Amino acid sequence: MSKKIDTKTISFCPEGRLRQVEFAMESIGESNITIGIVAKGGIVIATEKKETKNPFGENFNSEKTFIIDNHIICAASGAIPDSQILIEHARIQAQQYKKIYQDYIPVKKIVEIICDIKQQFTHKGGQRPFGVSFLVAGWDSSNGLQLFRTDSSGTFSGWKAAAIGSNSIINQSILTDEYKNDLDLNQALSVLVKILYKKTNSLEFWKIIDIVLLVLDDKQQILIRKMNREEVNSLVS
Amino acid sequence: MDTVISLIGRNFGILAIDTISPRSIVIMKKDLNKCVEIGKNKYLIVSGLPGDVSQFTDFIQKSVQLNSLKTGIPFSTHSVANFVRKELSECLRKNPVKVNLTILGFDDSIGPSLYFIDYLGNLQRMNYCVQGHASLLVFSLLDRHFKKEMDIKPAIGLLVKCIGVLKNRFLINQVGFLIKIIDSKGCRSVGIL
Numbered sequence: 475m476s477k478k479i480d481t482k483t484i485s486f487c488p489e490g491r492l493r494q495v496e497f498a499m500e501s502i503g504e505s506n507i508t509i510g511i512v513a514k515g516g517i518v519i520a521t522e523k524k525e526t527k528n529p530f531g532e533n534f535n536s537e538k539t540f541i542i543d544n545h546i547i548c549a550a551s552g553a554i555p556d557s558q559i560l561i562e563h564a565r566i567q568a569q570q571y572k573k574i575y576q577d578y579i580p581v582k583k584i585v586e587i588i589c590d591i592k593q594q595f596t597h598k599g600g601q602r603p604f605g606v607s608f609l610v611a612g613w614d615s616s617n618g619l620q621l622f623r624t625d626s627s628g629t630f631s632g633w634k635a636a637a638i639g640s641n642s643i644i645n646q647s648i649l650t651d652e653y654k655n656d657l658d659l660n661q662a663l664s665v666l667v668k669i670l671y672k673k674t675n676s677l678e679f680w681k682i683i684d685i686v687l688l689v690l691d692d693k694q695q696i697l698i699r700k701m702n703r704e705e706v707n708s709l710v711s
Numbered sequence: 712m713d714t715v716i717s718l719i720g721r722n723f724g725i726l727a728i729d730t731i732s733p734r735s736i737v738i739m740k741k742d743l744n745k746c747v748e749i750g751k752n753k754y755l756i757v758s759g760l761p762g763d764v765s766q767f768t769d770f771i772q773k774s775v776q777l778n779s780l781k782t783g784i785p786f787s788t789h790s791v792a793n794f795v796r797k798e799l800s801e802c803l804r805k806n807p808v809k810v811n812l813t814i815l816g817f818d819d820s821i822g823p824s825l826y827f828i829d830y831l832g833n834l835q836r837m838n839y840c841v842q843g844h845a846s847l848l849v850f851s852l853l854d855r856h857f858k859k860e861m862d863i864k865p866a867i868g869l870l871v872k873c874i875g876v877l878k879n880r881f882l883i884n885q886v887g888f889l890i891k892i893i894d895s896k897g898c899r900s901v902g903i904l
Contacts (some may be wrong), residue, residue, distance in 0.1 A: 575790035
């Protein structure tokens with residue numbers, strides 16, 4: 475840690491904005507698309523991924539979607555190495571909460587924890603902000619199914635359907651048109667396909683899209699699963 | 712030593728706490744309310760060494776308030792009980808606090824629940840519980856007469872029997888017992904027996 479901290483990176487510019495934070499959001503606007511939709515029986519999150527040959531087969535922890543605890547999932551857009559630090563911290567905090575209260579951490583609290591860290595890097599000088607935006611989806615007993623979206627400045631908001639990453643403004647307006655209050659999971663998946671499929675021209679849809687579902691069954695058990703190759707392909711065939 | 716008798720009935724929890732504040736051989740105060748409300752629908756009763764009692768009660772009450780403000784969501788009784796247990800067990804090897812606690816709470820999803828935590832950090836969820844020296848006399852009575860899902864009148868009748876045994880056989884004259892109920896409407900006092 476050098477003694478001469480570069481205070482200019484995190485200072486207000488003359489127009490009253492934080493330039494570094496805005497540049498960070500610009501960089502997120504160039505990165506992979508992530509979309510989340512809250513449906514009646516669960517939440518579905520889809521992210522674009524790079525088309526690579528994975529020699530180890532499809533394991534769950536693909537690069538851009540994460541499980542924070544058994545009732546919270548999360549997808550990132552932007553600099554994925556940045557996101558991994560925040561996810562690590564969030565996972566530890568979720569378990570510490572469980573250790574003290576023997577109960578699942580509320581979704582909003584995890585989002586606040588992530589955002590507090592992001593905010594610190596916009597406050598104290600010398601380090602750049604996190605160039606990553608999250609969609610955090612989860613269920614807790616007080617507020618039911620929730621979807622939150624966070625950005626580089628540390629602000630978060632709750633959404634019923636949200637899009638981050640490239641073309642987020644266009645995708646968000648498509649979601650506004652297509653979203654209805656009583657969507658079930660299959661309808662939500664078809665909305666997702668409507669947005670994502672036209673962006674990607676590959677015949678093999680599963681190679682470039684990760685879809686993760688957080689499903690709530692009648693006994694209020696939460697099941698988190700990633701759609702496998704056949705299911706993803708069946709969405710577009 | 713304080714006496715706290717608590718029972719779980721049908722969609723309510725009921726407590727009888729003695730109301731005397733003793734010092735050596737003198738009764739200093741006859742109408743002390745030892746019950747502390749945590750949130751809207753939880754009672755916490757702490758008994759033990761007087762200084763530890765007031766310090767620990769204050770600490771727990773304010774910590775729970777702070778934490779529920781931080782999350783924005785009121786805690787369930789289960790969470791509060793485990794939080795208290797964790798604080799107690801951490802104190803155990805640093806600055807031991809000799810207190811026993813009863814936590815009685817009502818959650819909308821679960822109904823009433825009763826937890827007993829002793830000074831070593833043992834936590835148990837129970838249907839009925841007695842705290843203090845009176846437990847030696849009252850537990851056997853409760854074992855025989857307690858039924859699950861009692862209504863309020865039979866529950867109060869059972870408490871009257873327990874208090875009768877204490878007035879008959881307990882060395883310390885615990886003058887009055889404050890009866891409190893927790894149900895979906897919140898906490899309220901019923902009276903003094």
